[in-house]
Amino acid sequence: xxxxxxxxxxxxxxxxxxxxxxxxxxxxxxxxxxxxxxxxxxxxxxxxxxxxxxxxxxxxxxxxxxxxxxxxxxxxxxxxxxxxxxxxxxxxxxxxxxxxxxxxxxxxxxxxxxxxxxxxxxxxxxxxxxxxxxxxxxxxxxxxxxxxxxxxxxxxxxxxxxxxxxxxxxxxxxxxxxxxxxxxxxxxxxxxxxxxxxxxxxxxxxxxxxxxxxxxxxxxxxxxxxxxxxxxxxxxxxxxxxxxxxxxx
Amino acid sequence: xxxxxxxxxxxxxxxxxxxxxxxxxxxxxxxxxxxxxxxxxxxxxxxxxxxxxxxxxxxxxxxxxxxxxxxxxxxxxxxxxxxxxxxxxxxxxxxxxxxxxxxxxxxxxxxxxxxxxxxxxxxxxxxxxxxxxxxxxxxxxxxxxxxxxxxxxxxxxxxxxxxxxxxxxxxxxxxxxxxxxxxxxxxxxxxxxxxxxxxxxxxxxxxxxxxxxxxxxxxxxxxxxxxxxxxxxxxxxxxxxxxxxxxxx
DNA sequence: TATTATTGTTCCAAAATGAGACAATAACCA
DNA sequence: TGGTTATTGTCTCATTTTGGAACAATAATA
Numbered sequence: 233x234x235x236x237x238x239x240x241x242x243x244x245x246x247x248x249x250x251x252x253x254x255x256x257x258x259x260x261x262x263x264x265x266x267x268x269x270x271x272x273x274x275x276x277x278x279x280x281x282x283x284x285x286x287x288x289x290x291x292x293x294x295x296x297x298x299x300x301x302x303x304x305x306x307x308x309x310x311x312x313x314x315x316x317x318x319x320x321x322x323x324x325x326x327x328x329x330x331x332x333x334x335x336x337x338x339x340x341x342x343x344x345x346x347x348x349x350x351x352x353x354x355x356x357x358x359x360x361x362x363x364x365x366x367x368x369x370x371x372x373x374x375x376x377x378x379x380x381x382x383x384x385x386x387x388x389x390x391x392x393x394x395x396x397x398x399x400x401x402x403x404x405x406x407x408x409x410x411x412x413x414x415x416x417x418x419x420x421x422x423x424x425x426x427x428x429x430x431x432x433x434x435x436x437x438x439x440x441x442x443x444x445x446x447x448x449x450x451x452x453x454x455x456x457x458x459x460x461x462x463x464x465x466x467x468x469x470x471x472x473x474x475x476x477x478x479x480x481x
Numbered sequence: 482x483x484x485x486x487x488x489x490x491x492x493x494x495x496x497x498x499x500x501x502x503x504x505x506x507x508x509x510x511x512x513x514x515x516x517x518x519x520x521x522x523x524x525x526x527x528x529x530x531x532x533x534x535x536x537x538x539x540x541x542x543x544x545x546x547x548x549x550x551x552x553x554x555x556x557x558x559x560x561x562x563x564x565x566x567x568x569x570x571x572x573x574x575x576x577x578x579x580x581x582x583x584x585x586x587x588x589x590x591x592x593x594x595x596x597x598x599x600x601x602x603x604x605x606x607x608x609x610x611x612x613x614x615x616x617x618x619x620x621x622x623x624x625x626x627x628x629x630x631x632x633x634x635x636x637x638x639x640x641x642x643x644x645x646x647x648x649x650x651x652x653x654x655x656x657x658x659x660x661x662x663x664x665x666x667x668x669x670x671x672x673x674x675x676x677x678x679x680x681x682x683x684x685x686x687x688x689x690x691x692x693x694x695x696x697x698x699x700x701x702x703x704x705x706x707x708x709x710x711x712x713x714x715x716x717x718x719x720x721x722x723x724x725x726x727x728x729x730x
Numbered sequence: 731t732a733t734t735a736t737t738g739t740t741c742c743a744a745a746a747t748g749a750g751a752c753a754a755t756a757a758c759c760a
Numbered sequence: 761t762g763g764t765t766a767t768t769g770t771c772t773c774a775t776t777t778t779g780g781a782a783c784a785a786t787a788a789t790a
Contacts, residue, residue: 293568319542
């Protein structure tokens with residue numbers, strides 16, 4: 233049973249995958265008024281990395297993204313957007329990956345397929361922080377949430393990938409007032425207050441918004457369903473809860 | 482000198498290129514109030530295609546895009562944006578490319594590198610219609626302009642690529658009032674009238690704009706330099722010419 | 731019962747936009 | 761030469777949107 237020593241996904245040829253092409257994921261969650269992303273932690277090497285994956289020979293690129301995303305988060309039906317492809321030669325640095333593989337007891341040859349140059353297609357995903365069950369991949373020791381404002385050092389160009397993902401997310405925000413329920417729903421709990429929704433906007437955009445204007449605009453979209461009030465125990469008026477209307481198919 | 486029969490770029494291995502990865506270009510020009518794009522024409526096969534190219538082993542992805550773009554247009558310093566990567570399995574259809582190659586007298590084997598599956602990175606470019614000198618590639622018979630509103634049938638998913646490019650261009654337009662001079666300059670001649678600028682907007686956005694509002698907004702950007710008047714010979718008031726201020730470095 | 735913090739709403743000024751109106755022309759024409 | 765016509769630059773005013781603040785309505789607490 234020697235294939236247990238060399239997992240199928242790390243076979244010397246990587247034969248079932250498209251060569252030279254990878255995907256990297258910036259997976260956003262929102263918790264306690266903070267944007268967080270999932271990172272893989274290679275403890276033995278002090279290296280953190282974005283979750284990634286490869287495309288099978290008979291698989292659509294975007295389908296591969298959903299497959300890998302499901303593997304890392306245990307979720308399907310994820311809000312997912314492809315945002316940019318990264319192909320600088322400088323990405324090709326065998327040192328970190330070799331260190332990671334050796335920390336796992338592998339001794340890859342210089343021509344191991346994982347050590348070749350990769351162009352990587354970047355995706356960002358928006359998922360429910362409370363429902364996701366982050367699962368480490370074969371080479372990493374953990375897959376966990378990290379605050380976007382306080383990221384550990386990332387390998388290769390992953391910092392730039394995160395930055396580009398955030399910029400794209402912000403730009404998409406402006407253009408998608410209508411699709412609010414599609415992108416905001418996964419980041420919030422089932423019901424939420426206006427303050428929580430505003431906080432989400434402020435955190436993503438990185439700037440404060442005016443309370444009355446925000447409320448006016450959100451209500452004018454005519455997409456929020458007002459429910460009962462939320463009594464938080466504070467010495468003040470209780471805010472209404474809202475939810476998005478049920479998806480119509 | 483048999484390598485003249487099999488051009489270096491079509492060598493059996495494609496060894497100098499990253500395997501399985503290509504680029505497709507939607508190259509926009511603006512002429513006579515029409516948006517046009519460059520297409521390659523394979524006359525013998527009734528097939529039209531977007532200009533494309535491959536990435537060298539030691540070349541940054543975006544650098545490769547500029548190199549190929551220069552080859553097709555004879556221009557450098559082009560406004561260029563990467564907008565999406567296309568990776569459906571359905572893209573992999575050997576028939577059209579085989580037909581094209583055989584029309585050129587090549588007899589590719591089933592495993593010829595050009596006949597394998599490619600993921601393609603899409604770029605759109607904005608260039609000066611009057612300055613570009615479209616140059617056909619090794620497999621095509623011509624590289625010429627076609628009206629966006631009246632495109633011939635395109636091979637594979639190239640129609641969808643054009644559509645996505647246009648959508649991205651429109652979205653970018655909204656967000657880049659400031660960068661107006663960067664993106665609009667290559668599409669217009671050195672000097673232009675307000676009507677021509679408005680026509681450019683209307684053509685890209687696919688909708689009419691109000692004349693007075695447009696003029697007010699453009700002038701309020703404080704970026705247009707008003708020059709002399711343009712006497713076109715028409716029986717009416719002559720419009721001012723404008724130009725963008727010289728780039729500051 | 732007064733106090734406090736937070737919320738939903740209202741109000742008004744300021745800014746942006748929509749929709750025309752109007753005067754100023756170039757060229758043409760009678 | 762003076763009227764005609766099409767187009768342009770600007771102005772006006774109504775409408776809409778936004779900014780910024782005020783205000784009343786609470787939940788809990790003291």
